[in-house]
Amino acid sequence: MSDRPAPAFDPKPGAALEIARGLRRILAPNPSAMTFRGTNTYLLGHREIAVIDPGPDDPGHLDAILHALGPGARVTHILVTHAHLDHSALAPRLAHETGAPVLAFGDALAGRSAVMQRLADQGLTRGGEGVDLAFAPDRRLADGETVETGDWRLGAIWTPGHFGNHLCFAWDEAIFTGDLVMGWASSLVSPPDGDAGDFTASCRKLAALGPNVLYPGHGAPVENPAERLDWLIAHRAAREAAILTALAVRPGTAAEIAATIYTDTPAALLPAAARNVLAHLIDLAARGIVAHEGAVNAETVFRANEGE
Numbered sequence: 451m452s453d454r455p456a457p458a459f460d461p462k463p464g465a466a467l468e469i470a471r472g473l474r475r476i477l478a479p480n481p482s483a484m485t486f487r488g489t490n491t492y493l494l495g496h497r498e499i500a501v502i503d504p505g506p507d508d509p510g511h512l513d514a515i516l517h518a519l520g521p522g523a524r525v526t527h528i529l530v531t532h533a534h535l536d537h538s539a540l541a542p543r544l545a546h547e548t549g550a551p552v553l554a555f556g557d558a559l560a561g562r563s564a565v566m567q568r569l570a571d572q573g574l575t576r577g578g579e580g581v582d583l584a585f586a587p588d589r590r591l592a593d594g595e596t597v598e599t600g601d602w603r604l605g606a607i608w609t610p611g612h613f614g615n616h617l618c619f620a621w622d623e624a625i626f627t628g629d630l631v632m633g634w635a636s637s638l639v640s641p642p643d644g645d646a647g648d649f650t651a652s653c654r655k656l657a658a659l660g661p662n663v664l665y666p667g668h669g670a671p672v673e674n675p676a677e678r679l680d681w682l683i684a685h686r687a688a689r690e691a692a693i694l695t696a697l698a699v700r701p702g703t704a705a706e707i708a709a710t711i712y713t714d715t716p717a718a719l720l721p722a723a724a725r726n727v728l729a730h731l732i733d734l735a736a737r738g739i740v741a742h743e744g745a746v747n748a749e750t751v752f753r754a755n756e757g758e
Contacts, residue, residue, distance in 0.1 A: 466518035478505035495601035507539035531628025533558040551588035561614035566642040611649025640725035701753035704728035
């Protein structure tokens with residue numbers, strides 16, 4: 451969901467554009483309100499290529515990736531930040547065409563927090579964000595694990611929040627951030643796959659690394675990582691405060707609270723805003739700050755806890 455005027459970013463889909471020495475970006479043809487211009491697929495290396503986030507299952511995008519390799523180059527690794535269809539769905543076909551293994555933190559259920567797993571077991575359903583339930587990497591990457599060839603070296607950083615199995619990848623002083631950090635919008639956090647507390651912790655984790663630039667899954671490179679990460683952390687804190695202010699007036703569902711505090715959000719995006727609010731409410735409930743009756747779902751009524 452956009453939170454600021456969109457920066458000048460409108461590359462041609464399918465064209466391999468060099469954005470740093472040894473790094474090219476190919477935009478997938480899947481623009482939407484949630485993906486901005488489309489998914490960024492990154493090709494890292496000169497002869498031994500890492501493909502980061504192959505993108506949606508689109509034959510034309512597959513052809514663009516293969517065409518961009520050039521003579522003497524081959525894909526040696528396919529790395530996926532997380533199991534949303536716009537990032538991971540092309541991985542099986544790209545692996546079939548190139549013989550390269552698919553690497554990720556795990557399948558679509560990997561990395562889910564204990565709170566979110568319990569809520570899922572109790573019947574909390576997803577918000578329709580396009581989870582790739584068929585995703586299964588050939589190799590699981592642990593937090594802090596490295597992958598390298600003669601061309602490049604990447605460090606896996608487990609960063610749940612937007613999604614439980616979300617990885618970022620550190621490359622020298624840059625980090626590929628998937629959907630955790632983007633310059634044009636804040637990330638959707640939708641339970642049970644997203645976790646508001648994990649999101650803030652992951653942003654702090656990246657901030658502590660002090661990167662010089664971030665390469666997101668959608669939109670332009672983030673050239674001011676410290677400022678952007680600080681903003682995202684403050685933004686989540688402000689949303690939490692707004693939710694508590696709304697609950698001080700009256701109890702409400704996530705959708706009712708979202709309509710109150712997301713006053714500038716187009717109606718078509720309010721369901722996504724409600725999922726963000728639900729993520730905050732679940733986190734607040736886990737911390738004992740708000741309360742509710744029964745199992746959590748989209749219609750659950752939350753109230754401020756007595757004494758808060």
